[in-house]
Amino acid sequence: MKNENLYNYILGIADNNLILGQRLGELCGHGPSLETDIACTNISLDLLGQVRSYYQYASKLKGDNVTEDSIAFLRKEKEYVNVLLVEQPNTDFAYTIVRQFLFDIYNNLFLEELQKSHDITLVAIAKKSIKEVSYHRRFSSDWVKRLGDGTKESNLKVQEAVDNLWTYTDELFHLTDADKAMVKEGIGVDVTVLKSKYYKIVNTLLTEANIVIPDSKWFQKGGKEGIHTEHMGYLLNDMQFMQRTYPNMEW
Protein backbone atom coordinates (compact mmCIF):
# COMPACT_ATOMS: atom_id res chain seq x y z
CA MET A 1 0.00 0.00 0.00
CA LYS A 2 1.29 3.42 -0.98
CA ASN A 3 0.31 5.29 2.14
CA GLU A 4 1.11 2.59 4.69
CA ASN A 5 2.66 5.06 7.11
CA LEU A 6 -0.21 7.52 6.90
CA TYR A 7 -2.69 4.67 7.38
CA ASN A 8 -0.89 3.47 10.49
CA TYR A 9 -0.52 7.02 11.72
CA ILE A 10 -4.28 7.59 11.51
CA LEU A 11 -4.97 4.39 13.41
CA GLY A 12 -2.51 5.54 16.07
CA ILE A 13 -4.71 8.58 16.68
CA ALA A 14 -8.12 7.00 16.19
CA ASP A 15 -7.65 3.80 18.18
CA ASN A 16 -7.20 5.87 21.35
CA ASN A 17 -10.58 7.45 20.76
CA LEU A 18 -12.26 4.17 19.91
CA ILE A 19 -11.07 2.29 22.97
CA LEU A 20 -11.67 5.17 25.38
CA GLY A 21 -15.10 5.66 23.80
CA GLN A 22 -15.87 1.99 24.36
CA ARG A 23 -14.75 2.22 28.00
CA LEU A 24 -16.92 5.27 28.65
CA GLY A 25 -19.81 3.60 26.85
CA GLU A 26 -19.74 0.86 29.48
CA LEU A 27 -21.03 3.48 31.91
CA CYS A 28 -24.25 3.96 29.97
CA GLY A 29 -26.94 3.33 32.56
CA HIS A 30 -24.30 2.68 35.22
CA GLY A 31 -22.89 6.13 35.99
CA PRO A 32 -22.85 7.34 39.61
CA SER A 33 -25.70 9.78 38.95
CA LEU A 34 -27.99 10.45 36.01
CA GLU A 35 -26.09 13.64 35.20
CA THR A 36 -22.57 12.15 35.24
CA ASP A 37 -23.85 9.07 33.41
CA ILE A 38 -25.05 11.22 30.53
CA ALA A 39 -21.89 13.35 30.62
CA CYS A 40 -19.62 10.29 30.29
CA THR A 41 -21.64 8.77 27.48
CA ASN A 42 -21.73 12.17 25.72
CA ILE A 43 -17.95 12.18 25.77
CA SER A 44 -18.01 8.63 24.48
CA LEU A 45 -20.19 9.64 21.54
CA ASP A 46 -17.96 12.63 20.77
CA LEU A 47 -14.96 10.32 20.62
CA LEU A 48 -16.76 7.76 18.46
CA GLY A 49 -17.85 10.52 16.08
CA GLN A 50 -14.20 11.52 15.68
CA VAL A 51 -13.22 7.88 15.18
CA ARG A 52 -15.58 7.60 12.23
CA SER A 53 -13.93 10.52 10.45
CA TYR A 54 -10.49 9.01 10.97
CA TYR A 55 -11.47 5.48 9.94
CA GLN A 56 -13.38 6.68 6.87
CA TYR A 57 -10.22 8.45 5.78
CA ALA A 58 -8.09 5.39 6.59
CA SER A 59 -10.42 3.04 4.71
CA LYS A 60 -10.12 5.20 1.60
CA LEU A 61 -6.34 4.91 1.78
CA LYS A 62 -6.52 1.17 2.23
CA GLY A 63 -9.00 0.49 -0.56
CA ASP A 64 -10.02 -3.14 -1.16
CA ASN A 65 -13.03 -4.06 0.94
CA VAL A 66 -11.91 -2.16 3.98
CA THR A 67 -14.59 -0.03 5.64
CA GLU A 68 -14.75 2.05 8.82
CA ASP A 69 -16.60 -0.86 10.43
CA SER A 70 -14.08 -3.51 9.45
CA ILE A 71 -11.30 -1.35 10.85
CA ALA A 72 -13.17 -0.83 14.09
CA PHE A 73 -14.51 -4.32 14.64
CA LEU A 74 -12.52 -6.91 12.71
CA ARG A 75 -8.92 -6.43 13.77
CA LYS A 76 -7.12 -8.68 16.20
CA GLU A 77 -5.89 -7.44 19.54
CA LYS A 78 -2.30 -6.95 18.37
CA GLU A 79 -3.47 -4.82 15.46
CA TYR A 80 -4.91 -2.15 17.76
CA VAL A 81 -2.34 0.54 18.48
CA ASN A 82 -4.03 2.58 21.23
CA VAL A 83 -2.04 3.61 24.30
CA LEU A 84 -2.40 1.43 27.39
CA LEU A 85 -3.93 4.29 29.39
CA VAL A 86 -7.26 4.29 27.52
CA GLU A 87 -7.91 0.55 27.85
CA GLN A 88 -7.66 0.59 31.66
CA PRO A 89 -10.95 -0.39 33.30
CA ASN A 90 -13.43 2.07 34.81
CA THR A 91 -12.88 0.58 38.32
CA ASP A 92 -14.66 3.49 40.04
CA PHE A 93 -15.57 7.08 39.24
CA ALA A 94 -12.17 8.36 40.40
CA TYR A 95 -10.38 6.05 37.94
CA THR A 96 -12.77 7.01 35.16
CA ILE A 97 -12.20 10.71 35.75
CA VAL A 98 -8.43 10.51 36.25
CA ARG A 99 -7.99 8.36 33.12
CA GLN A 100 -10.07 10.89 31.22
CA PHE A 101 -8.13 13.82 32.64
CA LEU A 102 -4.72 12.30 31.85
CA PHE A 103 -5.87 11.66 28.29
CA ASP A 104 -7.77 14.92 27.70
CA ILE A 105 -4.81 17.14 28.57
CA TYR A 106 -2.71 15.20 26.07
CA ASN A 107 -5.44 15.09 23.44
CA ASN A 108 -6.00 18.83 23.61
CA LEU A 109 -2.30 19.60 23.16
CA PHE A 110 -2.10 17.04 20.37
CA LEU A 111 -5.06 18.41 18.41
CA GLU A 112 -3.72 21.96 18.68
CA GLU A 113 -0.64 20.75 16.84
CA LEU A 114 -2.49 18.51 14.39
CA GLN A 115 -4.26 21.61 13.07
CA LYS A 116 -0.89 22.63 11.61
CA SER A 117 -0.49 19.39 9.65
CA HIS A 118 0.15 19.41 5.90
CA ASP A 119 -2.68 16.92 5.45
CA ILE A 120 -5.91 18.86 4.94
CA THR A 121 -8.19 16.00 5.97
CA LEU A 122 -6.43 15.62 9.30
CA VAL A 123 -6.55 19.39 9.79
CA ALA A 124 -10.30 19.37 9.20
CA ILE A 125 -10.85 16.53 11.67
CA ALA A 126 -8.62 18.24 14.24
CA LYS A 127 -10.47 21.54 13.93
CA LYS A 128 -13.81 19.83 14.45
CA SER A 129 -12.60 17.61 17.29
CA ILE A 130 -10.81 20.23 19.37
CA LYS A 131 -14.05 21.97 20.34
CA GLU A 132 -15.35 18.73 21.76
CA VAL A 133 -12.08 17.83 23.41
CA SER A 134 -11.77 21.27 25.08
CA TYR A 135 -15.05 20.51 26.76
CA HIS A 136 -13.90 17.03 27.81
CA ARG A 137 -10.85 18.60 29.31
CA ARG A 138 -12.90 21.10 31.23
CA PHE A 139 -15.23 18.38 32.49
CA SER A 140 -12.48 16.02 33.66
CA SER A 141 -10.32 18.81 35.13
CA ASP A 142 -13.25 20.16 37.11
CA TRP A 143 -14.00 16.73 38.51
CA VAL A 144 -10.39 16.06 39.45
CA LYS A 145 -10.40 19.32 41.41
CA ARG A 146 -13.77 18.62 42.99
CA LEU A 147 -12.86 15.13 44.13
CA GLY A 148 -9.22 15.81 44.98
CA ASP A 149 -10.13 18.87 46.98
CA GLY A 150 -13.37 17.35 48.28
CA THR A 151 -13.73 14.99 51.21
CA LYS A 152 -11.01 12.86 52.72
CA GLU A 153 -12.43 9.81 51.00
CA SER A 154 -12.73 11.38 47.55
CA ASN A 155 -9.17 12.70 47.87
CA LEU A 156 -7.89 9.20 48.71
CA LYS A 157 -9.70 7.67 45.76
CA VAL A 158 -8.32 10.18 43.28
CA GLN A 159 -4.85 9.78 44.76
CA GLU A 160 -5.09 6.01 44.32
CA ALA A 161 -6.25 6.37 40.70
CA VAL A 162 -3.42 8.82 39.94
CA ASP A 163 -0.85 6.52 41.60
CA ASN A 164 -1.99 3.58 39.51
CA LEU A 165 -2.56 5.30 36.17
CA TRP A 166 0.55 7.47 36.26
CA THR A 167 2.69 4.66 34.86
CA TYR A 168 0.73 4.82 31.57
CA THR A 169 1.30 8.52 30.89
CA ASP A 170 4.81 8.41 29.43
CA GLU A 171 3.72 6.23 26.51
CA LEU A 172 1.62 9.10 25.14
CA PHE A 173 4.89 10.72 24.05
CA HIS A 174 6.51 7.75 22.31
CA LEU A 175 7.00 7.84 18.55
CA THR A 176 6.28 4.78 16.43
CA ASP A 177 7.94 4.25 13.05
CA ALA A 178 4.82 5.54 11.32
CA ASP A 179 4.85 8.61 13.60
CA LYS A 180 8.47 9.37 12.74
CA ALA A 181 7.84 9.05 9.01
CA MET A 182 4.82 11.34 9.24
CA VAL A 183 6.62 13.92 11.36
CA LYS A 184 9.31 14.02 8.67
CA GLU A 185 6.71 14.79 6.01
CA GLY A 186 5.13 17.56 8.06
CA ILE A 187 1.92 15.56 8.42
CA GLY A 188 2.36 14.08 11.88
CA VAL A 189 2.79 15.76 15.25
CA ASP A 190 6.07 15.34 17.09
CA VAL A 191 4.52 14.38 20.42
CA THR A 192 7.88 14.29 22.21
CA VAL A 193 7.79 18.09 22.12
CA LEU A 194 4.48 18.13 24.02
CA LYS A 195 5.78 16.16 26.98
CA SER A 196 7.13 18.90 29.23
CA LYS A 197 4.11 21.09 28.60
CA TYR A 198 1.83 18.15 29.41
CA TYR A 199 3.42 17.35 32.75
CA LYS A 200 3.48 21.02 33.67
CA ILE A 201 -0.27 21.36 33.15
CA VAL A 202 -1.08 18.03 34.80
CA ASN A 203 1.15 18.66 37.81
CA THR A 204 -0.23 22.16 38.37
CA LEU A 205 -3.79 20.93 38.33
CA LEU A 206 -3.15 17.89 40.51
CA THR A 207 -1.34 20.04 43.05
CA GLU A 208 -4.27 22.43 43.05
CA ALA A 209 -6.48 19.39 43.75
CA ASN A 210 -4.37 18.38 46.77
CA ILE A 211 -2.99 15.34 44.97
CA VAL A 212 0.61 14.25 45.44
CA ILE A 213 2.46 13.77 42.14
CA PRO A 214 3.86 10.21 41.99
CA ASP A 215 7.66 10.22 41.81
CA SER A 216 7.87 6.85 40.05
CA LYS A 217 10.25 6.92 37.10
CA TRP A 218 9.18 3.58 35.70
CA PHE A 219 6.62 3.65 32.94
CA GLN A 220 4.59 1.04 31.07
CA LYS A 221 4.60 0.93 27.30
CA GLY A 222 3.58 -1.33 24.45
CA GLY A 223 0.09 -0.28 23.37
CA LYS A 224 1.37 1.70 20.40
CA GLU A 225 3.12 -1.48 19.20
CA GLY A 226 0.05 -3.66 19.75
CA ILE A 227 1.19 -5.17 23.06
CA HIS A 228 -1.71 -4.61 25.43
CA THR A 229 -2.59 -5.12 29.07
CA GLU A 230 -4.78 -8.05 30.09
CA HIS A 231 -7.86 -5.81 30.03
CA MET A 232 -7.79 -5.32 26.28
CA GLY A 233 -8.99 -8.80 25.27
CA TYR A 234 -12.10 -8.51 27.42
CA LEU A 235 -12.86 -5.08 26.07
CA LEU A 236 -12.56 -6.28 22.45
CA ASN A 237 -14.62 -9.35 23.22
CA ASP A 238 -17.44 -7.07 24.28
CA MET A 239 -16.96 -4.54 21.51
CA GLN A 240 -16.63 -7.03 18.65
CA PHE A 241 -19.30 -9.46 19.82
CA MET A 242 -21.98 -8.54 17.29
CA GLN A 243 -19.69 -8.54 14.25
CA ARG A 244 -18.03 -11.79 15.27
CA THR A 245 -21.32 -13.54 15.98
CA TYR A 246 -23.26 -12.16 13.02
CA PRO A 247 -20.63 -11.30 10.41
CA ASN A 248 -21.49 -8.34 8.15
CA MET A 249 -24.51 -7.53 10.24
CA GLU A 250 -25.79 -3.99 9.73
CA TRP A 251 -28.17 -1.78 11.67
Next chain:
Amino acid sequence: MKKNWPLWEVFVRSKNGLEHRHFGSLHAADEAMALENARDVYTRRNEGVSIWVVESRHITASNPENNGELFEPAQDKVYRHPTFYDLPDDVKHM
Protein backbone atom coordinates in the same frame (compact mmCIF):
# COMPACT_ATOMS: atom_id res chain seq x y z
CA MET B 1 -23.92 11.36 47.48
CA LYS B 2 -26.79 12.51 45.35
CA LYS B 3 -28.96 13.09 48.38
CA ASN B 4 -26.76 16.05 49.23
CA TRP B 5 -26.99 17.71 45.85
CA PRO B 6 -29.64 20.40 45.60
CA LEU B 7 -32.14 20.56 42.76
CA TRP B 8 -31.74 23.11 39.94
CA GLU B 9 -34.16 24.33 37.28
CA VAL B 10 -32.83 24.64 33.75
CA PHE B 11 -33.89 27.25 31.19
CA VAL B 12 -32.67 27.05 27.61
CA ARG B 13 -32.83 29.56 24.78
CA SER B 14 -33.26 27.43 21.68
CA LYS B 15 -32.09 30.13 19.28
CA ASN B 16 -31.20 33.78 19.34
CA GLY B 17 -34.27 35.99 19.50
CA LEU B 18 -36.39 33.48 21.38
CA GLU B 19 -36.90 33.60 25.14
CA HIS B 20 -35.39 31.08 27.57
CA ARG B 21 -37.86 28.30 28.25
CA HIS B 22 -38.04 25.92 31.16
CA PHE B 23 -36.57 22.59 30.02
CA GLY B 24 -36.47 20.58 33.22
CA SER B 25 -34.49 20.08 36.38
CA LEU B 26 -31.38 18.28 37.57
CA HIS B 27 -29.12 17.75 40.56
CA ALA B 28 -25.75 19.47 41.00
CA ALA B 29 -23.43 20.50 43.83
CA ASP B 30 -23.06 24.13 42.73
CA GLU B 31 -23.79 26.51 39.87
CA ALA B 32 -20.77 25.55 37.81
CA MET B 33 -21.68 21.89 37.93
CA ALA B 34 -25.33 22.74 37.30
CA LEU B 35 -24.38 24.52 34.06
CA GLU B 36 -22.19 21.63 32.90
CA ASN B 37 -24.85 19.08 33.75
CA ALA B 38 -27.49 21.16 32.00
CA ARG B 39 -25.32 21.29 28.90
CA ASP B 40 -24.98 17.52 28.94
CA VAL B 41 -28.51 16.59 29.91
CA TYR B 42 -30.56 19.13 27.95
CA THR B 43 -28.53 20.47 25.02
CA ARG B 44 -26.70 17.41 23.73
CA ARG B 45 -28.94 17.24 20.66
CA ASN B 46 -28.29 20.80 19.60
CA GLU B 47 -31.28 22.27 21.43
CA GLY B 48 -29.84 25.56 22.58
CA VAL B 49 -27.57 28.57 22.39
CA SER B 50 -27.85 29.76 25.98
CA ILE B 51 -28.55 28.19 29.36
CA TRP B 52 -29.77 29.61 32.64
CA VAL B 53 -29.79 27.57 35.82
CA VAL B 54 -31.35 28.56 39.11
CA GLU B 55 -31.56 26.62 42.30
CA SER B 56 -35.12 25.39 42.69
CA ARG B 57 -35.45 26.73 46.24
CA HIS B 58 -35.20 30.28 44.87
CA ILE B 59 -38.40 29.86 42.91
CA THR B 60 -41.61 31.02 44.55
CA ALA B 61 -44.55 29.06 43.23
CA SER B 62 -48.27 29.62 43.48
CA ASN B 63 -50.21 27.18 45.61
CA PRO B 64 -52.51 24.85 43.59
CA GLU B 65 -55.03 25.13 46.46
CA ASN B 66 -55.51 28.79 45.57
CA ASN B 67 -56.21 28.09 41.90
CA GLY B 68 -59.86 28.94 42.40
CA GLU B 69 -59.35 32.51 43.51
CA LEU B 70 -56.30 33.05 41.34
CA PHE B 71 -57.42 31.81 37.96
CA GLU B 72 -61.12 31.03 37.77
CA PRO B 73 -62.36 34.66 37.77
CA ALA B 74 -60.64 35.10 34.40
CA GLN B 75 -62.56 32.28 32.74
CA ASP B 76 -65.88 34.03 32.07
CA LYS B 77 -64.60 37.44 30.98
CA VAL B 78 -64.37 37.19 27.22
CA TYR B 79 -64.27 41.00 27.03
CA ARG B 80 -60.72 40.83 28.33
CA HIS B 81 -59.77 39.64 24.89
CA PRO B 82 -59.70 42.38 22.27
CA THR B 83 -61.95 40.48 19.86
CA PHE B 84 -64.85 42.93 19.54
CA TYR B 85 -63.31 45.34 17.08
CA ASP B 86 -63.85 45.47 13.34
CA LEU B 87 -60.38 45.69 11.94
CA PRO B 88 -59.88 47.95 8.94
CA ASP B 89 -58.61 45.97 5.95
CA ASP B 90 -55.41 48.01 5.86
CA VAL B 91 -54.31 46.72 9.21
CA LYS B 92 -52.48 43.50 8.72
CA HIS B 93 -50.67 41.09 10.98
CA MET B 94 -52.98 41.50 13.97
